[in-house]
Amino acid sequence: MGIDLLLIPQNSSHAENFAFLTAWCQQNQLTYKVLILDKLMKQETVGYFDKSDCIVIDAAPEMSFYRMGYFERIKFLVGNREKILESVPMSKVIVAGNDGAIQRLIFNSSAGTDALKILMIDGNLTPFCSNTLKWKAKAVTLLHNGLGLLGLGYLSPSLVGHSKVDKVYVMNKHVKEVLQKQGSKNDIDVLLPPRFYKFLSIKSLQKKHGRVKNILYGTTAYSWHRLWTFSELQKKEVYYLLNCANQFPEKQFHIRVHPRDDKSFYENLSLPANVSVGFSDVTLSDDITWADLLWISRSSLAFEARLAGLPCIISEEYFPKPDVYDYLSNDDNITYVDDIDEYLKNIYISFSKSVSEPTGEKAYEEFKSWFQEKA
Structure with missing residues (x-):
């Protein structure tokens, strides 16, 4: 039947x-x-x-x-x-x-x-x-x-x-x-997809402007996909993030580890007091609501950030700009930064920018x- x-x-x-x-x-x-x-x-x-x-x-x-x-x-x-x-x-x-x-x-x-x-x-x-x-x-x-x-x-x-x-x-x-x-x-x-609708509602909760305090870093499961070079670059970028946290003790950094990323690497990190690591124990919508800024390398989290009106950056310290055919290169919600230290010193965010919703x-x-x- x-x-x-x-x-x-x-x-x-x-x-x-x-x-x-x-x-x-x-x-x-x-x-x-x-x-x-x-x-x-x-x-x-x-x-x-x-x-x-x-x-x-x-x-x-x-x-x-x-x-x-x-x-x-x-x-x-x-x-x-x-x-x-x-x-x-x-x-x-x-x-x-x-x-x-x-x-x-x-x-x-x-x-x-x-x-x-x-x-x-x-x-x-x-x-x-x-x-x-x-x-x-x-x-x-x-x-x-x-x-x-x-x-x-x-x-x-x-x-x-x-x-x-x-x-x-x-x-x-x-x-x-x-x-x-x-x-x-x-x-x-x-x-x-249905799971994305909740991110559209986050936009109304975001503050309109202010200094960046909470920075969400989203990892990508490069090792899972056997992208070993990018996996090593991501580890270097994470160490760079820890150094940034020491330089900006007034800011809070949260590393959200992709479910298929190598958890052991993050579990063994020595973290400054203003850095935390999460393994999907907190929902993504909660993390995005908490954040003032999203930092990624090549993550689909940029899509959720766009829906929620959350500014997103990609650092060029370790990763090159995405190929022109990559979906990230066509996202006007992403800012490419060549010097994170200088960027974090001066950034003043505004959520008044119109972000088109799919x-x-x-x-x-x-x-x-x-x-x-x-x-």
Whole structure:
């Protein structure tokens, strides 16, 4: 008989969005289940949902499936395909937070049914800038399509937004443009994910002007993504931040560590009295409400800061400016600073600057009506 909705979160951001959808299902008396991939991905999403609504996939590799090499993934998928699929219920609508191999395997299992497959991408993308990357992407797309004809699309390397689904929702126009330039043939709409709406309300709470006192530093999970050079640069920048804290004892610095960053590095830091470190024990909305200024290197936190009207800086002491094609380079809420010490001495912030807000209300209403009709 099946259920109305199957949700497939891979990380906490997806889980936060989907928790909103489960509440909506309850209000509309629709049946749903949440497929938990925590043992596969070494993430923590189950806590966002009622346990009775969860189906836990028991397949558990030694390391996160996301971080496996390509051939390791193939070996794991071939050996665990049936174990994964035996837990997947029939559903009228399937919503996934991304389209990696596991999600594609589940999408493929619904082939031959009228299940509506939806991809809700919560994250920014950077276009392929070099010819090498462009040709690599084309090769991956051809392989993906070829294997897809054989029903083996889940074995191809991942390329976000290129799986055959009925609808793709992205968080801003930039992501839509990137996917279209990379050759995605999907029907793509801009929809602000539910977890971001709370940041729009923060703007009204912010003070209008004043000296910067509270500085929020957001880290990026470079080591998780095997970006070792950037990981080392970030560590140097953190030491630089500690030095700034000693120079400006009247200011408060808070380091918000990305959930997939190397926690051990931050746990072993010797912190000045005016520096604190947080491991997602405080909500991001609370941190952004507390802050007068956000300091990042290459973090999607810039998007939340923009929604909340919180000024954001990127220091050029250690990191070069983002590529012109990067979404950060087109964000007029970001200031690039070549001398943090001098900047912190003189900064006087104003929140009177108009910050355009991404709109997704029309797409969201369409999503709800489309889902209600299907389910």
